[in-house]
Amino acid sequence: MANLQLTHASILNSRAQLLILPVNNAGVLLDPVLARAKTLYPDNYHRYHRACRDGSLNIGSCLLHKRMREQAGLGISSNGNQPSYIANLVVSNHPYHPARTRWFTTALIDLQQQMMPLIRYKGIRRVALLARPLIFDNPRDTATHQSTETNSLPLDWQTDTLPLLTTYLQDLPKLRIDVHVPKSISL
Template sequence: MANLQLTHASILNSSAQLLVLPVNNAGVILDPVLTRAKALFPDNYHRYHRACRDGSLSIGSCLLHKRTREKAGLGISSNGNQPNYIANLVISNHSYHHIRKRWLIAALIDLQQQMMPLIRYQGIRRVALLARPLISSNQSDIAPNKNDETNTLALDWHTDTLPLLTEYLQDLPKLRIDIHLPKDTIL
């Protein structure tokens, strides 16, 4: 059983072995934390961007990337605190478009299936998930809590997104998942 914890701490300073970054399949990054992650983990960004250009990255999927470790230079000093894996959770078709419930569910199922071998065979125990792209910034766009999966309005964090994260990630064994929220979001 996974232990999910909400936090306001910076995801880029976490000691997680796996970072989960919600992205789109257009290759457009507007979130400031994702832009910083692009600079910190260029190998992940190049692979993600190439998959977007090729058209091989579909909405509702997860692109898992095993990071290459730096052996020399200034980057070697920070290798101990950096993640071994980065999961690019494809949740929309563009940064300006809202997340749909069916896309988020499909991406979480794909993430869950790709994480099982990492937990079993690679000893992954700490995961950090960036929640900012999953939270609607415009409160007038938030949809009422409905089971209609074709709704194109934004998902509400407390009634839609957080319950989905809990439902699809809590059954992973022996795992601590820190969900990193913006400071203005209530825990």
């Protein structure tokens, strides 16, 4: 059983072996943490951006990237704190559009299937998930996003996002998942 823990700590300072970053398939990163991850992990960003340009990255998928270790320069001193893998969880089709239930669910299923070999054969035990892009916190835009279809409504943290995370990630064996939430969310 996986152990999910909510935290307010910075995800970029975590000692996780796998980072999970919710992204869109347009290739544009507007969240400040995602923009910082773009500069910290350029190999991941180039692969993600190339997949977006090619049109090979579908909404509701997960692009898992094994990071290349730096062999020289200033980056070598911090290699111990950096993740070995980065999972780009595609939960939206545009940076201004919030994640939807069906996209998030299929992306979590894809992530779960890709994580099983990493847990079994690569020894992954610590995971960090950035939750801020999954939280819809702009109430004035709710009217423009409402629809008659429940799958097209933006995700709510308490009723949608957290239960989906628990449902799809709880059954992963021997894993600690730190869910990094903004300070506006109470622990």
